[in-house]
Structure formats: C-alpha cells, structure tokens
Amino acid sequence: MEFSSLIFIWLLLGIILMLAEIILPGGIVIFLGLACLVVASALALGIVHGLVQSMTLWFIASIVLLLSFRHITQRWVGGDSHVGNTDEELDIYHQTALVKVTIGPGQQQGRVEFKGSEWPALGDGSLIEAGSNVRVICRENIALVVEPIND
Numbered sequence: 001m002e003f004s005s006l007i008f009i010w011l012l013l014g015i016i017l018m019l020a021e022i023i024l025p026g027g028i029v030i031f032l033g034l035a036c037l038v039v040a041s042a043l044a045l046g047i048v049h050g051l052v053q054s055m056t057l058w059f060i061a062s063i064v065l066l067l068s069f070r071h072i073t074q075r076w077v078g079g080d081s082h083v084g085n086t087d088e089e090l091d092i093y094h095q096t097a098l099v100k101v102t103i104g105p106g107q108q109q110g111r112v113e114f115k116g117s118e119w120p121a122l123g124d125g126s127l128i129e130a131g132s133n134v135r136v137i138c139r140e141n142i143a144l145v146v147e148p149i150n151d
Contacts (some may be wrong), residue, residue, distance in 0.1 A: 006043055007044050014035075014039075032062050035062040096136070103121050103134075
C-alpha cells in the first residue's frame, strides 16, 4: 500500500466517523474519528510507518481520547437526567383510602381500596367501619397501616 494512500484512508475514515456522530449520538464515535485524524497526522509527519504502527497508534489514541475527554464534553453538553423518588413509602404517606372491610378492633385486619386496588389494612386499634375514609400512615409488609380521618 502506498504511503500517501494510507494517509488518505485514515483522513477519510476519520471524517466519516466524525460525521457518523450525527447519526449515532453519544460522544464516542467522534473520538474514534479524531483518533483517525491523529494517525493520519502522525503518518504525514513520519512519526509512524505502516499499517501495524498505525493501528497501534489508533487504538492508543482512541482510548486516551475516550477516557480523558468524554467526561469533559458530557459536562458541557449535558443530557437528560432525572432522579426520581426511590422510596415508595414516601409516596403513600398521608394518602387517603376507602375502607372496604371493617378494620379492628385491635389488630384485626380489614381491607381498603387504595390507588385502584384493594389492600389488607391494619388500624390504630380502634374500630374503623367500612365506607369511611382513612389516611395511610405506612406499609407493614403487604398491609397498609391506616388511621381514621377526623373531619
């Protein structure tokens, strides 16, 4: 393979990879293309000779560029990040539910309708009649712990 055609191939491959970043966003393919341009420059300056040295330089340059600059460009460009609530207990706290089966007295379980489904429910020890509204305090295993709403 002729020396100048190897430079041309690396330049063309680098440009194609950098343009491919438009189709394959993520900030990785552009660094692979930049590594191709580094190899083409090294071939033009006579720093490396031949295909084996070119491939070795490309692998090294790709790794160095990916590891050092991707984190920096992600800060500049940013992206979508959302940290949602991971504690389900906070989502149910102080929500209202409708008693379907009488709860209590004592630790006798009943049933409540909460967010479209029925749950086993424990009360505060008092009798909570079916049809009344309750406030969810927490969840104990699969049962909801509720208290009557005093209006």
